[in-house]
Amino acid sequence: MSGVRVLVGTRKGAFVLTADGKRDRWQVSGPHFPGWEIYHLKGSPADPNRLYASQSSGWFGQVVQRSDDGGRTWEAVGNKFEYDGDAGTHQWYDGTQHPWAFARVWHFEPSLTDPDTVYAGVEDAALFRSTDGGATWQEMPGLRRQPSGPHWQPGAGGMCLHTIVLDPKDPGRMYVAISAAGAFRTDDGGTSWRPINRGLRSQGIPDPDAEVGHCVHRIAMHPSRPGVLFMQKHWDVMRSDDGGGSWREVSGNLPTDFGFPIDVHAHEPETIYVVPITSDSLHFPPEGKLRVFRSRTGGGDWEALTKGLPQQDCYVNVLRDAMAVDSLDPCGVYFGTTGGQVYASRNGGDSWTPIVRDLPSVLAVEVQSLA
Amino acid sequence: MIRVVLPTHLRSLARVDDEVAVSVEGAPTRGAVLDALEATYPVLRGTIRDQVTRQRRPFIRFFACEQDLTHEPADAALPDAVVAGAEPYLVVGAMAGG
Numbered sequence: 001m002s003g004v005r006v007l008v009g010t011r012k013g014a015f016v017l018t019a020d021g022k023r024d025r026w027q028v029s030g031p032h033f034p035g036w037e038i039y040h041l042k043g044s045p046a047d048p049n050r051l052y053a054s055q056s057s058g059w060f061g062q063v064v065q066r067s068d069d070g071g072r073t074w075e076a077v078g079n080k081f082e083y084d085g086d087a088g089t090h091q092w093y094d095g096t097q098h099p100w101a102f103a104r105v106w107h108f109e110p111s112l113t114d115p116d117t118v119y120a121g122v123e124d125a126a127l128f129r130s131t132d133g134g135a136t137w138q139e140m141p142g143l144r145r146q147p148s149g150p151h152w153q154p155g156a157g158g159m160c161l162h163t164i165v166l167d168p169k170d171p172g173r174m175y176v177a178i179s180a181a182g183a184f185r186t187d188d189g190g191t192s193w194r195p196i197n198r199g200l201r202s203q204g205i206p207d208p209d210a211e212v213g214h215c216v217h218r219i220a221m222h223p224s225r226p227g228v229l230f231m232q233k234h235w236d237v238m239r240s241d242d243g244g245g246s247w248r249e250v251s252g253n254l255p256t257d258f259g260f261p262i263d264v265h266a267h268e269p270e271t272i273y274v275v276p277i278t279s280d281s282l283h284f285p286p287e288g289k290l291r292v293f294r295s296r297t298g299g300g301d302w303e304a305l306t307k308g309l310p311q312q313d314c315y316v317n318v319l320r321d322a323m324a325v326d327s328l329d330p331c332g333v334y335f336g337t338t339g340g341q342v343y344a345s346r347n348g349g350d351s352w353t354p355i356v357r358d359l360p361s362v363l364a365v366e367v368q369s370l371a
Numbered sequence: 372m373i374r375v376v377l378p379t380h381l382r383s384l385a386r387v388d389d390e391v392a393v394s395v396e397g398a399p400t401r402g403a404v405l406d407a408l409e410a411t412y413p414v415l416r417g418t419i420r421d422q423v424t425r426q427r428r429p430f431i432r433f434f435a436c437e438q439d440l441t442h443e444p445a446d447a448a449l450p451d452a453v454v455a456g457a458e459p460y461l462v463v464g465a466m467a468g469g
Contacts, residue, residue, distance in 0.1 A: 035380055059430040059464040060380055060418040076384065076414040080422040102423070 002371060004326045005070065006334055006355065007051065008342055009038035009364035014053055016071040017355050023332055023346040026355045032074065033065065040107045040321055040364040043070075047115035048368050052134060054105035054120075062104050064120075066134050077134035081105070081122055084141035090124065091153035100124045100144070107321060109164035113171075121161035125152060125178040127190065140190040143176065148195060148212040155180035155215050155234075162320055163219050167226040175229065175244060180205075180215040183231070185244050196244030200233060218320045220262045222269035230272050230299065232262040232320070237274055239299050250299020255286050261323035265348060266331040270298040273325075273333060273349060275318040284315035292335070294349050308352035309343065316341070321364040328369055336362025373404055373449070374459040381419070381462065385412040390459055399454045401433060402445035419462060434461040 002021040008014065013031030032038075033055045041053035053065040053074070062081065065074045081102045092098035103123040111117035116133040126144055128137040143149075152159060163177035172189045175196070182197040195212050205213045215234035222228065231238040231247065235258050238247040251257035256276045265271035272295050278286045285291060290309045293302040316339035326332035333349050336342045340359040343352045372392040377385065385391070393407035409416045420427050427433075432441045436450045436458050452458040 057380065058467075059378075059428065060384075061421070061428055062417065063384065063414070079417045082423045 002328060002369065004328065004332060005043070005048075005368040005370060006324075006342065006344070007041045007043065007071070007364075007366040007368070008336055008356075008359065008362060009041050009053070009321075010336075010340070010360035010362050011037050012360035014038040014041055014055075014071075015356070015359060017342065021328055023326075023328070023344060028356060029071065031360075032071070033063075036063070037104075038363065039104060040366075041065075042108050042110060042366045043368045044110040044115040044118070045112050046110070048370055050110070050115040050133075052108040052110060052118050054108060056104040062102070064105065064134050078130070078136050081120070081126075081128055081137050082139070083126060083144075084139040088144070088150065090150055090159065093154065097150070100126070102126075103158060106160045106162045107164055109166060112166055112168055119164050119166075119174075121164050121176060123158045123160040124154075125159045125161040125181065127161055127164070127176055129190070142186070142191050143184060143193045146184070146193045146195075148181065151212060152178065152181040153213075163216070165219055165221050165229070167221075168223045169226050173226070173243070175219055175221075177216040177219050177231075179217070180213060180234075182212045182214040183216050183219060183244055196240075197247070198245065199240075199247030199249075200238065201236070202234065204234075217260045218262050220264050220272070222264040225269050228269065228298075230262050230264060232259050232274055234258065234280060237262065237299060250295070252295070252300040252302055254293055254302050255291075259318075260320040261318055261335065263323045263325055263333070265333075266325050266327040267329065268296070268331075268348075271296050271348070272299060273323065274302075275323070275335065277317060283317045288313050288315060290314040290316065290337075292333070292349055292352075305345075305349045305352070307350065308345075308354075314339075319363055321366075322362050324365050324367040326367045326369045332367065334365050334367055336365040338362065372456055373399060373407075373453060374456055375404065375408060376459045376461045377415075378462060378464040380464070381415060384414050384418065387412075392456075398446075399449045400446045401440070401443065401449065401460075404449070404460060405445075430465040430467065432463040432465050434463055435459070 006017040013034040015030035039054040044050040049070045051067040055063040087100040089097035107121040109119040120128040127140045165175040167173035227243045229240040239250045292305040316337035323335040333345045338361045376390045395403045
């Protein structure tokens with residue numbers, strides 16, 4: 001029977017939540033790596049038992065964990081992230097140039113075809129790749145070396161490469177997003193990159209429609225239409241129909257278009273989900289009501305999904321990597337909160353149930369659909 | 372052998388329950404102890420000192436014989452009691468809440 005495995009990274013460890021295809025009874029495993037921040041963990045599409053986890057600590061730095069049995073046991077692998085050549089500098093908060101320095105891995109994106117190949121998005125923003133299951137890491141330096149690199153500067157959360165999207169139809173094409181530089185695309189497997197931020201407008205930067213400098217929070221794609229991208233920017237929900245060549249705003253009737261995650265329904269490429277957050281200075285839902293908003297029209301027209309979600313006195317946040325969908329039918333949608341709840345919907349968002357209520361603050365949620 | 376006491380999280384990472392002992396080749400210095408420690412427990416690479424710069428991580432402290440040796444040079448001689456195995460060398464995570 002089919003099933004799902006929900007991989008949850010929190011500020012104090014990782015948790016693995018499993019259920020059969022009914023998705024109504026859950027087993028909770030964890031905490032794995034208790035006491036450590038787990039920024040992200042994700043499974044290989046080519047081998048669901050192969051998982052990668054980013055384990056980090058303000059005291060002890062970065063550790064990379066790998067599992068070959070679906071999260072039951074783990075092995076620490078390579079954690080040396082050395083920038084290629086002379087690391088150079090980027091702009092710092094005070095406008096001075098600041099040496100590029102590795103802080104942590106924000107996001108792992110395993111290859112679609114090879115379990116031993118995995119990409120790592122790191123702070124200070126750079127893209128690394130391992131082709132030996134995480135034993136060694138090599139920077140893909142073309143990203144930082146494209147002309148805007150020295151002008152990138154960190155957002156409040158650090159200068160992180162937090163989003164990596166692989167094109168399932170074109171192995172040479174991938175997208176990344178960096179706070180606060182923007183979105184970038186390669187068409188040659190990562191050798192060369194270009195900014196893809198045309199159409200973004202950001203108040204709070206000197207030139208609102210600058211080529212780089214935008215605080216992109218998340219980009220999502222449906223695998224059947226890799227040229228269509230959806231973006232939750234700091235403010236604004238955006239859409240591109242030409243692989244990031246241009247963007248148009250699809251915030252429509254959202255109560256606020258600030259937020260962090262965005263995702264796409266597994267079977268309906270025009271059905272997308274966001275979690276509106278009050279503002280950049282008020283990181284909690286408007287009116288104390290936790291609402292997921294769904295658009296069945298690829299943006300523009302949104303409906304509030306509230307059944308099973310707290311509709312009063314709720315002041316949690318949902319972070320950029322903390323929403324995911326499964327590929328069962330009906331599609332399951334999952335998200336975790338900074339209050340430690342992981343909510344699941346097994347009907348595309350129509351209703352929600354908490355799988356767990358009292359985990360540490362959730363940083364990341366990923367879902368594996370198991371045969 | 373030089374006795375080393377690791378903080379809880381690094382003991383978990385190295386899968387050891389108690390203090391560990393390492394054999395140091397050449398002059399017994401902090402650098403040599405950490406080299407030996409990382410050779411014996413490769414998982415500790417990068418957790419006490421940065422993998423690339425080899426600098427102590429900011430929130431790591433080194434104590435021995437009731438002294439804070441954190442700011443001693445990496446190639447300074449360790450106390451005789453540590454070298455003799457009478458006292459352990461303490462790798463400490465600096466106190467901070469959260």
